[in-house]
Amino acid sequence: MNILFAAAEAHPLIKTGGLADVIGALPKALRQAGCDVRIILPKYKGISDTYKNAVRPVTVKRVAVGWRDQYCGVEELTLDRIRVYLIDNEYYFGRDGIYGYLDDGERFSFFNRAILDLLPELDFRPDILHCHDWHTAMVPLLLHSDYRHLPFYSDIRTVFTIHNLLYQGDFPYEVLTELLNLNGSYFTPEGVEYYGRLNFMKGGLTYSDHITTVSPTYAEEIQTEFYGYGLEGLLRKLGGQGRLTGIVNGIDTKSYNPAADNHIYTKYRTSLTKKKENKIGLQKELGLPVRPDVPLMAMVTRLVDMKGLDLVTRVLDEILYYDDIQFVLLGTGDEAFEHWFREAAGRYPLNMSAQLTFNEPLSRKIYAASDMYLMPSRFEPCGISQLLALRYGCIPIVRETGGLNDTVHAYNEATGKGNGFSFTNYNAHDMLHTIRRAVDFYRQPEHWSKLAQTAFAGDYSWDVSAQAYMNIYRSLTKTNGC
Numbered sequence: 359m360n361i362l363f364a365a366a367e368a369h370p371l372i373k374t375g376g377l378a379d380v381i382g383a384l385p386k387a388l389r390q391a392g393c394d395v396r397i398i399l400p401k402y403k404g405i406s407d408t409y410k411n412a413v414r415p416v417t418v419k420r421v422a423v424g425w426r427d428q429y430c431g432v433e434e435l436t437l438d439r440i441r442v443y444l445i446d447n448e449y450y451f452g453r454d455g456i457y458g459y460l461d462d463g464e465r466f467s468f469f470n471r472a473i474l475d476l477l478p479e480l481d482f483r484p485d486i487l488h489c490h491d492w493h494t495a496m497v498p499l500l501l502h503s504d505y506r507h508l509p510f511y512s513d514i515r516t517v518f519t520i521h522n523l524l525y526q527g528d529f530p531y532e533v534l535t536e537l538l539n540l541n542g543s544y545f546t547p548e549g550v551e552y553y554g555r556l557n558f559m560k561g562g563l564t565y566s567d568h569i570t571t572v573s574p575t576y577a578e579e580i581q582t583e584f585y586g587y588g589l590e591g592l593l594r595k596l597g598g599q600g601r602l603t604g605i606v607n608g609i610d611t612k613s614y615n616p617a618a619d620n621h622i623y624t625k626y627r628t629s630l631t632k633k634k635e636n637k638i639g640l641q642k643e644l645g646l647p648v649r650p651d652v653p654l655m656a657m658v659t660r661l662v663d664m665k666g667l668d669l670v671t672r673v674l675d676e677i678l679y680y681d682d683i684q685f686v687l688l689g690t691g692d693e694a695f696e697h698w699f700r701e702a703a704g705r706y707p708l709n710m711s712a713q714l715t716f717n718e719p720l721s722r723k724i725y726a727a728s729d730m731y732l733m734p735s736r737f738e739p740c741g742i743s744q745l746l747a748l749r750y751g752c753i754p755i756v757r758e759t760g761g762l763n764d765t766v767h768a769y770n771e772a773t774g775k776g777n778g779f780s781f782t783n784y785n786a787h788d789m790l791h792t793i794r795r796a797v798d799f800y801r802q803p804e805h806w807s808k809l810a811q812t813a814f815a816g817d818y819s820w821d822v823s824a825q826a827y828m829n830i831y832r833s834l835t836k837t838n839g840c
Contacts, residue, residue: 492527495562527558573761577604661691666734
């Protein structure tokens with residue numbers, strides 16, 4: 359079976375969040391199952407020269423964007439035996455960053471049209487076009503409207519994955535007619551109209567053959583008003599039709615492996631003694647007092663509202679003043695949050711370090727060094743960080759939402775079962791109580807050792823989830839295997 363992943367980012371080429379991790383890892387798991395999986399994404403300015411210098415030219419075409427024909431180059435490279443196609447257009451993608459431009463509607467209209475236009479030029483005809491998030495959500499609609507009648511495209515089926523429903527690709531009506539060249543018949547409540555504007559995400563939901571999202575709990579949550587962001591009615595309809603499936607993410611356990619990770623201070627498998635050596639290394643690097651036995655709690659996160667940072671800002675002073683712990687934060691985001699955490703680190707130089715940057719090697723050091731990982735999200739479709747933390751024996755403290763609810767199970771001291779700590783209500787003092795409960799068990803080595811060994815023993819790979827995706831692909835193509 360041939361599968362083409364269409365996405366806006368993919369690790370290690372370009373990354374802003376968990377979407378890139380999924381696109382970087384899931385194709386490898388599907389390839390192991392025997393499928394031919396390839397990836398197509400824009401060729402951004404921010405892609406490292408190491409990768410740009412490894413590309414091979416494939417073809418050059420003109421792609422219609424409204425009344426204009428825009429240049430479109432196609433290059434390819436191979437990463438971990440996965441072929442990646444890069445869509446080259448300097449005007450649209452030769453910029454700093456990936457998203458957030460006023461003409462994002464035009465940029466990704468070009469990308470969506472280019473994906474379909476270029477398929478006959480490749481030595482690869484996909485059985486499944488697997489599109490991810492709003493950036494590729496118009497592909498299923500364009501396939502339906504402009505390409506399905508052509509023999510090459512007639513049997514191609516589409517899967518669309520929601521990674522975060524909050525970001526929907528909301529644009530003026532003119533993007534539909536003047537840039538995507540689609541007629542107004544699609545601009546209806548049953549189509550892509552959303553409060554008088556074009557909604558890319560709605561296009562992906564409406565016109566794809568099957569919808570997935572990144573955890574079973576999130577698949578249920580987005581059918582409610584609080585989490586559905588205006589699309590809950592459509593999502594309930596899809597759920598009732600059996601066209602919506604929640605599949606929890608995995609991680610690349612080969613890349614994220616404390617026994618082989620060259621970024622961390624001391625490699626280890628299940629040894630808490632060697633893990634403590636990583637704590638000492640991090641304390642030295644960040645200028646914190648070297649105290650191997652102090653509980654070290656960490657966050658590696660985007661500094662945005664959905665991550666529950668308002669809960670943290672309400673009680674962090676209380677934790678750092680009264681509780682004997684250290685706290686490390688790594689991330690960038692909203693200026694107000696960056697300012698608050700910078701100020702807090704200044705108030706508690708012996709207890710806290712705020713690294714307001716994006717630093718992949720440092721994030722791995724933090725997972726390896728920390729005892730606890732705080733993730734009190736307002737909502738979390740799946741979450742990758744809690745899985746990375748568990749892989750490195752760092753115990754998560756999470757709110758019971760989305761994929762956090764599916765992957766982190768509260769520790770039961772009576773049975774020794776569980777791999778973390780959790781709280782239900784979005785409440786700062788519920789979180790504080792849970793943190794203090796975790797710290798109390800940290801100071802009881804017999805309990806903490808059970809928690810850590812459970813974390814080390816978990817299977818966080820993509821293997822099970824890849825099988826779930828394969829079952830969906832097979833149901834759409836009526837085949838028994840790849």
